[in-house]
Amino acid sequence: MVTEEQVRESLSQVLVPGIKRSLEALNLVRKVTVSDQEVKVTLASAALSSGAQDWVKTKTKEVIEKLPEVNKVEVEFIEAKPAELNKIGHTFAVMSGKGGVGKSLVASLAAVVLKRQGYEVGILDADITGPSIPKMFGITARPAGSESGILPVLSRSGIAVMSINLLLPSEDDAVIWRGPLIGKTITQFGEDVLWGKLDYLIIDLPPGTADAPLTVMQSFSVSGVIIVFTPQDLVEMIVRKAINMTQKMGKPILGVVENMSYLYVPEIDKKIELFGKSHGEEMAQAAHAPLLGQLPIDPELAKLCDEGNIERYDAEIMNSFSKSLSEAISAKAG
Numbered sequence: 001m002v003t004e005e006q007v008r009e010s011l012s013q014v015l016v017p018g019i020k021r022s023l024e025a026l027n028l029v030r031k032v033t034v035s036d037q038e039v040k041v042t043l044a045s046a047a048l049s050s051g052a053q054d055w056v057k058t059k060t061k062e063v064i065e066k067l068p069e070v071n072k073v074e075v076e077f078i079e080a081k082p083a084e085l086n087k088i089g090h091t092f093a094v095m096s097g098k099g100g101v102g103k104s105l106v107a108s109l110a111a112v113v114l115k116r117q118g119y120e121v122g123i124l125d126a127d128i129t130g131p132s133i134p135k136m137f138g139i140t141a142r143p144a145g146s147e148s149g150i151l152p153v154l155s156r157s158g159i160a161v162m163s164i165n166l167l168l169p170s171e172d173d174a175v176i177w178r179g180p181l182i183g184k185t186i187t188q189f190g191e192d193v194l195w196g197k198l199d200y201l202i203i204d205l206p207p208g209t210a211d212a213p214l215t216v217m218q219s220f221s222v223s224g225v226i227i228v229f230t231p232q233d234l235v236e237m238i239v240r241k242a243i244n245m246t247q248k249m250g251k252p253i254l255g256v257v258e259n260m261s262y263l264y265v266p267e268i269d270k271k272i273e274l275f276g277k278s279h280g281e282e283m284a285q286a287a288h289a290p291l292l293g294q295l296p297i298d299p300e301l302a303k304l305c306d307e308g309n310i311e312r313y314d315a316e317i318m319n320s321f322s323k324s325l326s327e328a329i330s331a332k333a334g
Helices: 004-013 049-066 105-116 132-136 179-191 211-219 231-250 280-287 297-306 314-333
Strands: 031-037 038-044 072-078 087-096 121-125 161-162 199-204 222-229 253-258 263-267 270-272 293-295
Touching: 004 038, 004 049, 004 132, 038 049, 038 222, 049 072, 087 105, 087 211, 087 231, 105 121, 105 297, 105 314, 121 132, 121 179, 132 161, 179 211, 222 231, 222 270, 222 280, 222 314, 231 253, 231 263, 231 280, 253 280, 253 314, 280 293, 293 314
Parallel strands: 038 072, 087 199, 087 222, 121 161, 121 199, 222 253, 253 293
Antiparallel strands: 031 038, 263 270
């Protein structure tokens, strides 16, 4: 007789329209009942349009009917909210004291290295007034969904992405909102988006320590914060503000990243510190957290971001960043 495990394994073949993740990956399978030669599957309808539900129902029956000794398949839908279905292992917020230091870049690279390690990863672009995540990943498709929820859009490598820019009529449209509306939108991106089962959710925060970062810290179960900065002396003071906010909110700092740390000139085999001497170790000591990386100014990386191909970046710095990030996560988990 067919087992529940076999049925659930077969459901991994059913990819939900609009996101191409399986029913199991989106945590839509609520119950599987096997009796004699009959199988009954109960699915959540969250974020699925009526057309998507019909397609999923038909496909679910097809794959289960192929299992041995199955004569009858019944599929039913029940209502459920995305927040009830989302099962996220760790949520990391990427923060900076000021804008223009490469916070969104670091958030994207963190997602890319974790995905390369084989994890299920999502990025929530909480920088509502300055969203840049979709551009770096080359994502232009609008999210699918229904009145009961929204489906994030998958990147080429399978990273789930949600950003306000994906919902605007044009990516050039300005979001001219006051703080309360921005905060509500960020909360909805957590509650109304069907993330499903993720190992890691990376939240790209807006710069500073005001309303929006505060909303994320209070509304999400943040496992750790990554603080991004550049080498200038002025930034050092602002970074300490971000560190203080994180500590006052009771959120652990996973590590710090110094971006634009240097420019490597291969013709003379020399690193040039364009913005002054590195403050990486000093900031790591101030945060009581490891220095996860010192990212260079890399024209190749800038080009890939402009082209929407950040997932293709494969410089040596990615290996060291991946290793440092993994070690920091393991240390926190331990």
